[in-house]
Amino acid sequence: MSSIAYQLSHPKLKLELKLEKIEKLRIHEEVIPSLVERLSNQIQRDALIKHPIIVDKRSLVVLDGMHRLAVLQHLGYRLIPVCLVNYEDPNILVKRWFRTVQGMKGMSGGKFLDVLRGLGYPITEVPEEKLDSAIDGRGALMGITTLEGCCILRGNAESVSEKYQHVKRLENSLRGLGFRVGYGTEEALRRLKLGELLAVVITPKARKEDVIRTALSGKLLIHKSTRHIIPARPLFVNVPLKWLKMDLERANELFVRSLRRRRLRRLPPGSVLDRLYEEELYIFE
Numbered sequence: 001m002s003s004i005a006y007q008l009s010h011p012k013l014k015l016e017l018k019l020e021k022i023e024k025l026r027i028h029e030e031v032i033p034s035l036v037e038r039l040s041n042q043i044q045r046d047a048l049i050k051h052p053i054i055v056d057k058r059s060l061v062v063l064d065g066m067h068r069l070a071v072l073q074h075l076g077y078r079l080i081p082v083c084l085v086n087y088e089d090p091n092i093l094v095k096r097w098f099r100t101v102q103g104m105k106g107m108s109g110g111k112f113l114d115v116l117r118g119l120g121y122p123i124t125e126v127p128e129e130k131l132d133s134a135i136d137g138r139g140a141l142m143g144i145t146t147l148e149g150c151c152i153l154r155g156n157a158e159s160v161s162e163k164y165q166h167v168k169r170l171e172n173s174l175r176g177l178g179f180r181v182g183y184g185t186e187e188a189l190r191r192l193k194l195g196e197l198l199a200v201v202i203t204p205k206a207r208k209e210d211v212i213r214t215a216l217s218g219k220l221l222i223h224k225s226t227r228h229i230i231p232a233r234p235l236f237v238n239v240p241l242k243w244l245k246m247d248l249e250r251a252n253e254l255f256v257r258s259l260r261r262r263r264l265r266r267l268p269p270g271s272v273l274d275r276l277y278e279e280e281l282y283i284f285e
Contacts, residue, residue, distance in 0.1 A: 004252035005084075006259045008282060012091040012231040015282075016084040017052060017259065019243070019251050022073050025055060025080070027066045028215035030223045040071045049081055049239045054230060056087035061215040063087065063228045077244040079251055081237050087208060091231050094208055097224040098188045099171060099201035102180040109146025112199050116144065119173050122154040135204055141166045143202030145192060161214055161221055163204040168222045170201065183224050232280040235273070259284060 008015035043049060049072070053065025062069055063085075072080050085092060103112065113123060121141075126134045131150045135143045141155045141163050153170075157163045171181050179198075184191070188200045206226050214221055237259065243251045267281040 004249065004256055006256045008232070008234060010232045010280070013085060013089055015232060015234060016057065017234060017237065017255075018082060018084070019079045019239070019248065019255050020055070020060070020082045021248060022069065022078060022080050025060050025062050025069060025082075026215040027062045027069060028211045028221055029066055029225055030220045031066050031070045032223055035067050036070045036074065039067050040074065043068075043071055043241070044075070047241050049241070049244070050237070051235050052081040052083040052237055054228065054233070055082045055084055056212070057084040058087065059212050059216065061087070061212055063092075063211070063226075063230075072244065077241065079244040079246070079248060081239045081255065083234055085230060087212070092208075093229040094206055094211065095185070095227040095229055096203045096205060097183045097227055098185070098203060099167065100182040100184045100188050100191070100197050101174060101199040101201065102182075102196075103198040104178070107198060109148035109199060112146060113144070113151065115174075115177065116153065116170075119170070121170075123151045124154060125149060125151045131202060132205075135202060142170070142204060145189065145200045145202060146198065147192065147195070160204050160206050160210045160225075161219060164206075164222045164225050167201065167203055185227070229278050232282055233277065234282040234284065236284045238284070 005016045005018040008017065049068065051068075053068055054063045055061065056063060069080060101112070117123060128145070128150045131143045131145070131152070134140055134152050139154050139156070140152045141157055143150060143152050153166075155166055157166060174181050184200070188197065191197050192200050203225070206221065211226060239255060243254055262284045265283040265285055267283060269278055269280050271277050271281055273281075
């Protein structure tokens with residue numbers, strides 16, 4: 001690993017920017033081929049990588065940016081800009097993506113549960129306040145919340161990875177039946193109460209050790225299993241693609257020199273650029 005890096009100081013976390021060899025990095029989630037292709041077209045059109053991927057410094061497991069890594073790997077580049085963090089830091093949080101379900105007009109939550117039973121899922125109703133702990137329990141796969149109440153879907157799965165395979169199968173089954181399945185944060189529960197959604201699938205919680213173990217084993221969680229929140233995120237490092245085929249030391253010299261020449265602007269959490277960011281932003285200008 002090259003010793004040349006750009007250090008960012010933040011009250012809650014140390015951030016280290018550099019270029020790293022792609023072959024050393026490990027991903028923990030599947031990528032979507034259509035998204036890789038779309039992102040590949042954009043990156044080649046821009047002739048640069050705008051944002052660094054987020055990587056655990058100790059294990060070199062990618063926490064955020066799997067698709068950018070897949071694009072550069074596919075295009076034959078050797079290096080990628082990374083933001084190294086200490087994943088064990090308690091200020092880094094692992095959250096989850098809920099699945100949002102929109103369905104047939106006039107369908108009730110009870111009728112939706114009948115659909116799930118028809119797909120072969122045993123269902124146990126639970127109080128809303130006990131849903132999270134029930135999902136983590138033995139024999140539980142995931143939770144379902146509708147306006148009529150909460151329940152868990154039961155099945156045989158020991159690990160978080162196995163549970164998420166059931167989530168993936170449910171997604172595919174629902175889409176095949178004509179339901180619209182999307183992804184949402186905790187805000188999905190508010191949308192449910194407003195009547196915008198038919199149901200919310202409450203997915204299992206992946207822990208940091210699940211993420212590292214899965215990545216280092218060579219296995220992958222399904223797409224949209226984890227949502228990492230870090231105290232601060234650097235954006236617009238704008239690395240030219242030609243640097244990513246250079247010798248690592250020389251490329252890092254150019255990279256760090258370019259960052260030192262630029263002005264750094266900080267934006268508060270909740271800022272909206274290409275999307276809503278839950279963390280503080282460091283913008284290189």
